[in-house]
Amino acid sequence: MKSLSAAASALLFCAAVTASADTIGGEISAGGWNHDPSGWVEYPTGSDKVDLDKDLNLDTRTELFLRAKIEHPVPLLPNIRLGFTKNRSSGDGTISRTFNFGGASFAASEKVHTETKLDTYDATFYYEIVDTGIDLDLGLTARYIDGFVDLKSLTTGRAEKTEFTGVFPMLYANARVPLPLTGLSIGAEGSYVTYDGSTLYDLQADVRYTFAMGLGIEAGYRAQKIKLDDVENTSTDIDIEGLFIGAVWDF
Secondary structure (H helix, E strand, O other), X not given: OHHHHHHHHHHHHHHXXXXXXXXXXXXXXEEEEEEEEEEEEEXXXXXXXXXXXXXXXXXXXXXXXXXXXXXXXXXXXXXXXXXXXXXXXXXEEEOXXXXXXXXXXXXXXOEEEEEEEEEEEEEEEEEEEEEOOOEEEEEEEEEEEEEEEEEEEOOOOOEEEEEEXXXXXXXXXXXXXXXXXXXXXXXXXXXXXXXXXXXXXXXXXXXXXXXXHHEEEEEEEEEEEEEEEEEOOEEEXXXXXXXXXXXXXXX
């Protein structure tokens, strides 16, 4: 973690010296992400790994994401990006094996209902390293994860729930390349961190078409990993992936 912090500090210092926005501007985008969760959750840590697909039969949903960027001409101060992604899922089914969750045993052939939440809130502080039509941004993200897994047996009425939250620092990068004379651009954006057995990333690639006055639409593919090692007595290794589409205003 110390090496990550040192590298991030050096990165932001160099960026502050070499780059800043020319005028006040920004970007607002909103849309839907069709995501399909997979992986496992373990509660308490050291107990059985409960599979989100095979054991809990979690569904695929399309849910809201929001992003906003503000860029300014003040030297040394970073630009700001805020983000929110709603990430809920539920599942119903008959489990095929016996497993322990929350200190209780759920037996094979029980019917269960599951509700999950893995909402993320981002505050990113970044600098424009390149701003010549081709854009390159680098910075740091503070990601707050608000999560729970709530499992209930419809057969016995037994219910167990784990709740886990935390703030995680992540390295951030964003790049966008316009395709001349088309109104199209291609972009890639991501945040990443790994330390102490935990790994988190959020990566996306998109194609954007811009109309007049900075208004446009974008579509692409997004992938998240939430691998937590004993956070509030819960461990996870969850992948959430799928296509997204949204509207954007670049001002």
